[in-house]
Amino acid sequence: MRPVDPIGELAAAAGYDDPERWWEDVVEHRGMPAFEGIAEAMTAIRESFPEDPDDLVREAYMRTVLRETRKHYDDIAVVCGAWHVPALTRKVAAKDDAALLKGRRKAKVAFTWVPWTYGRLASGSGYGAGVRSPGWYHHLFATADEVVPRWLVDAAGVLRAEGVPTSSAHVIEATRLAEALATIRGRPLAGLAEVTEAAEAVLCDGEPLRVNLINNRLVVGERLGGVPEDMPAVPLAKDLAAQQRALRLKPSALDQDLELDLRKEIGLGRSRLLHRLRVLDVPWGQPPPARRGGTGTFREEWRLRWQPEFAVRLVESSMFGTTVVAAATSKVIKAAADAETLAEVTALVETCLLGDLGGAYPRVLAALDTRAALDADVNHLMAAIPALARTLRYGDVRQTDVAGLATVTASLLTRVCAGLPSVVGSVSDEAAAVLRDRIDGVHSAIGLLSDDDLRERWLATLASLAGRGDLHGLLAGRLTRLLMDAGRLDAAEVRRRLRLPLTVGTPPAHGAAWVEGFLSGGGLLLVHDDELLGLLDEWLADIPAAAFDNVLPLLRRTFGAFEAGERRAIGERISGKRAVVLEGGLGFDPAAADLVLPTLSALLGHKINAAEINGGAINAGAINAGAINAGAINAAEITAGAMAAGAGTGHGRRTGDSAGTGDSPGKGDSAGRVGEGAR
Structure with missing residues (x-):
């Protein structure tokens, strides 16, 4: 960033505290040729401030290229920032420029033209132009007369498109108000400040959301530039295309479901690429709406869909790097530095794992240490633990080094156990719901870690809280359930x-x-x-x-x-x-039983036949919860009627809609039911 804002300095010299307003009054509203005046003003500003060494080198090269161009052409148009005009118009000897450039190594670069958006023009960082209101200036440039009424007509159209009732009377009154404000303030014409205030008061009824809508749609604008189709792609897009070819991932505008096995190199590479692109706001891959209930650490499911605007986002992300991994790494480092909460930093730790961003990991871990040490809010600490636990759990399968993270996670959990008793008492319904979710998250995270000491410490904390009289009912019930599921009650x-x-x-x-x-x-x-x-x-x-x-x-x-x-x-x-006791059972059909004998043989580990089952060789004890567990025999494996409830000579009992074995009620919704006392 340049150490001085030249427009701001000129505005301050004229008594303006807003550079944009000064520019409107002096340049936009006067309609007179401004190039010479701007060049003179830039010259005066540059004489008052020390020169930037980087600018001097850039301008020396500009003049060198300009001299070479003038050898072949007579009429030349130079497009540059106003700041550089004095450097290009003054006479500098070629040998002086050559001396300034001498000794600098040449670097091979790839360059192209990119489509520009008004949103990027409004950005003051990276390659943004720092123009806060490109849509407004476009309107001033394109509108010859009736500037204020036409603008407010457009604003009314934006509101009507969103279902806000806005009439022509609103526009007339807003125009009068904007012009009155300009007169009171001594301005030659109503500027952006006046029309915005008038729109807020008359068109928006003071609603901030409506004002923001006008700001986004009109003041900034949503225009998108274009480039010729044969224009070379930016380096970042080229790198992505190369990775897509190497990983055999073809962009498509249609939804494509993709299942990845992270134990295979190509599956791991695809996963890393998709996660890195999500860092760059290019969500080519999304987790599907309905995931299967697997809990393995080596499988991922994605739904791919390429959208045209991703090309623009790649251009915008080029400011972070020329390759996908470099750009994602730089963006994560910047996000870690800008993060305001501990949860944001811990999410970045998981991002480093998923995208294999080893270059960002040390910086993110350092930011995590700093945030964790300074943050005393137990809610924030609890929100941070699940992402860290997932990182520790899945680091091995992704071949990622997570050194140092276990210590940070254990430290956070210790602080949570110490601080939780002070925050759970006498809380509101809303706070109780948040705490319930936080406790569930930490409890699930503890289950991912192979650390018995941490688990015991956590359960001991829950046990000490569950019986407190000042505990909200939602929390008391939840803690009781967690302790029961853990075998503590x-x-x-x-x-x-x-x-x-x-x-x-x-x-x-x-x-x-x-x-x-x-x-x-x-x-x-x-x-x-x-x-x-x-x-x-x-x-x-x-x-x-x-x-x-x-x-x-x-x-x-x-x-x-x-x-x-x-x-x-x-x-x-x-x-x-409830259970129905049948006198004499339902009988036994050997032909139906023959259909499931191969499956039963495979489950029990030895070959069996209908005679063995009918004769009692396999009883309720032989078919136990370990041999045939919940869901192992499902509707596809035991057809309806193959093994009826209470089959055999004993008395059967239904167990609801579940497949049960022996005296234990079963789990699942299997079509076949093995009743109590099945023989």
Whole structure:
């Protein structure tokens, strides 16, 4: 960035605090030739400030090229920044320029013309021109008369396109207001400030969102330039095209599903490329809307779709580097330096892992150390842990060095365990919901880490909090469920704790929040525990009519999150559809059993036949939870009727909609049911 803003200096000398307004009054609104005056002003500014060595070298080369061009052409137009005009018009000896350029090594470069957007013109960094209002200046340049009314007509059109009622009367009154403001302020014409204030007051009714809409659509603008089709691509686009060919990924405007095996070099390379492009705001690959329920660390699923605007985003990202990996690395480093929260930095750690951005990792880790040391907010610390745990978990399969990250993660968890008791007491409903999500995130993250000490420390913290009287019902229920799932609470203790918020005298809203927290993540527990279901049923029946409307949204949200099969099973139990005892069983059909014997033989590890099953050689103990687990025998493997409920000579019992084995209720929605006492 140049150490001086020349337009700002000229505006300040004229008594303006806004350079844009000075430019409008002196240049845009006067309609007179301005080139000579601007050149003279730039000369005066440059004489008042020390020269930039980089500018001197650039301008020496400009003059060298200009001399060479004048040997072949008479009429020459030079397009350059106003700052450089004095350097190109004054006479400098060729030998002086040659001396300034002497000793500098020549570098081979690739260059091209790129389409420009008004949004990039409005940017003051990188290759942006620093023009804050390109759309407004385009309007001034293209409109010969009635500048203010025409602008406000366009603003009204933008609002009407978004469904905001705007009439011609609004435009007339806004025009009068803008002109009145210009008169009061002593300006020759209403400028951008006046028309914006008039539009905000009359067209937008003071709504900031409407003002922002006009600013984005008109003041900045959405125009996109163009270049000839035969123009060479920018180096970044060339590098991407080369990687697409090497990885056999062809851009397509249609959706393409892609499944990657990260154990293979090509799968890992494709994954890294897609993640790097997402860093550059080129989301060519997106996670599909519905993922399969796998938990492996070596498989990824993507949905690819190339969009035309990605070409422009590649041009915009060229300011960060000429290759995909270099640009992504530079952008992550910049994001780490600009990050305002700990969660933002931890997300960048995961980005470095997924995109294999080793050049950015040390800088990001240093930023993480700094943020973690300075941030005392437990919510921020908890939000940071899941991304770090995923990074540690999946670092090996991606062949990524995550040295130093385990220490940072353990330190964060220690601070969370120490600080969590002070933030969970007497919180609002909104804060409780946020804390519930944070606790769930940390709990899931602990499960990804192979560290028993961290797990014990975390569970001990949850156990110390679960019984507190000042705990919000949502948090109390959730902590109880997590401790039960971890084996820290038995069924009797869980029932005892459930009775407390569901007793008479406890506000129904507190009980509903407790139930919501306890049942978050699934309702199979109610299917398999009649006593818990009975307690909940009795509590619902006893809620006073006046309070029922208040707790109904909570209950609807809780049960609405269950799977359809879970809700159906709970409904069947509540309605009285329980186990049915059959006298003599359903009989046995050897022909039907023969259809599934190959599958059973493969599952049990030895060949069996119908006679062995019918004779009792394979009983409920032989087919146990270890031999045939939940979901191992599904509807495709056991056809309806091949093994009926209660098949054999014993008495069968249905287990809802699940396949069960022995005395244990099964899990899943298998079509075949193995009843209790199956022989």
